[in-house]
Amino acid sequence: METQNEVLLKVDNLVKHFPIYRGVFQRQVGAVHAVDGISFDVYKGETLGLVGESGCGKSTAGRTILQLYKPTSGSVDFQGVDLATLKGEELRHMRKKIQMIFQDPYASLNPRMTVGDIIGEPLMVHNVATPKEIEERVADLLNKVNLNPAFASRYPHEFSGGQRQRIGIARALALQPDFIVCDEPISALDVSIQAQVVNLLEDLQAQFGLTYLFIAHDLSMVRHISTRVAVMYLGIIVELADRKTLYTNPLHPYSQALLSAVPVADPVVEEKRKRVILEGDVPSPVNPPSGCRFRTRCPIAKPGVCDASKPEFREVDPGHFVACHLV
């Protein structure tokens, strides 16, 4: 897939802290630094993979971009409009262009609504179609995601996980958005169904020229679907490069460790492969380490360098960004 270099979404120094309140008077005693200053561009028509281990802030980043959480600071520039400054009706209208696919297909569909109502609701609330047109659009959308249009009158509990996920995709497509945040859309599904859903996402991307932010922790799936990949650790992006560069030549020690965890389907290679094993746990996002966030687990960390200052997120090669003092 070729990317055009037209920037669709520009995230600049996005920060999301969740305050922690304690005591009778609900004083703020600290904050969870879920997303702590991330910047990246998303080009039109590409799939940007966002990977990282559990709790590193991937989902929060996705939701903050969508303004489901109000950003603590930073801007999200979408087609020249800063989403972070929009409120109420303006934001509601922008939602037509940015959609989301959720992780858990069992939780993301209202059990009290029929599939037709769920998929048709976006069209209804934006007053873009008459009830008759909505019915036709819903049938059309169900077809697009390879479901029988007659399913529109059924309830979500009558479907399997993969089918539900496709209903969620149909809902996201209803308003013909430009950009879709896929928040681990396949991690709750069986492996066989995962391929089905990923293939569907790729088909739809080709058909409608969609742009994806694909959040996942499955590295091989990200490798399959992404144009470029960003690696997150404890609220920051540590490395961002195109897929090929990142998977063959990761520069950040965390990316190296992460990628070395992917098994190779060849016993001879697997035998000789050197694995980077990280010690300890991810530090608490309430009190992140000073300087480089990764220094507490980094195999090559140098005292006096890594704990002194935050590494800058700089471009070492064209299109290859790394946040590390030692690269």
Add this chain to the structure above:
Amino acid sequence: MTETTPTGDNSLLEATFATRKIGWFEKFVGPENFRILVGLLKTPASIIGLSLILTYVVIGILAPVIAPPVKPNADPYSIPRDGFSSDPKPMGSEWKRNKPPEPFWYKPLTGNDKWVHLFGTSEGQYDIFYYVIWGVRTAFFTGLLVTFATLVIGVIYGSISAYYGGMVDNIMMRLVDVLMILPSLLAALILAAVLTPRIGKSLIPVMTALIAFGWMGYARIIRGDILSVKERDYVLAARVVGVKDSRILFRHIIPNAIFPTLVLASLAIGDVVLAFAALSFLGIGTEVGYADWGQVLSFARNWITALDQYWYIVVWPGLALVFFVMGWNLLGDALRDVLDPRMRGRS
């Protein structure tokens, strides 16, 4: 890419698992609640409960036929009294004064010409049969109205608390805690006792008191459920597609949060009637002679040392009360069983 789903011929599948028709009722109450209602119609306890309640409904509706008032225009809720003597008369003793017309069913059923006190009379010669029959209406009226009012107050209060959250929620819920610390029957007793001299003896002071101290449970339950539903992905999804806040609240949150509260309310009707009878028994509430089970029970207090003789004053209204409350409790128990997730898929 390859075909991702079998979209072709599904006839064999449909022959094995016939596609179930979804009626308007199922659509209206939602699939999960429909399953609960169907489950209710299949549980023995709820069938007994429902038939008891239905029997009372029929008695309540047919009260003017079963126990006709003395004069057509007279207030049927004030019980006809046969004289003023203080000694209760036994069952089957003859009506002398103030005799209501015999109902049509009486003669063919008993072969007796004369209208008698079927269940005897209480102190002051109030007819106990009339008390039992017309008391059904009072029980339904108070039970349903108090439950409905407490439910509405509790749901509104709890929703506001959950919706605004933060400090508002904190203050509102602490108020609920304070009210819940009070023993509700005692608190209602005091409030009713304070209100009665101001409003006069009627159903109103007691009902007001029961409402005032009965809504906190609903507020707590609905608040918790709204807080949990609010965080579900489908609510988030509704926000992503740009659904307005009011529609999110009424279409996505409340329909998914209100059911446990409704179950709680159905369980409470019996308790409300029991609490009402208790207050009546203690002498707070309606005027003497008003059709109310608790009141006729209170008549038995003075004759408690000779209950072997005057047992009928306690037994008939007592049974009426017991079966009424039992009906609602059986229904509530069955509802709880059906709501148990482990029961899922069995009915």
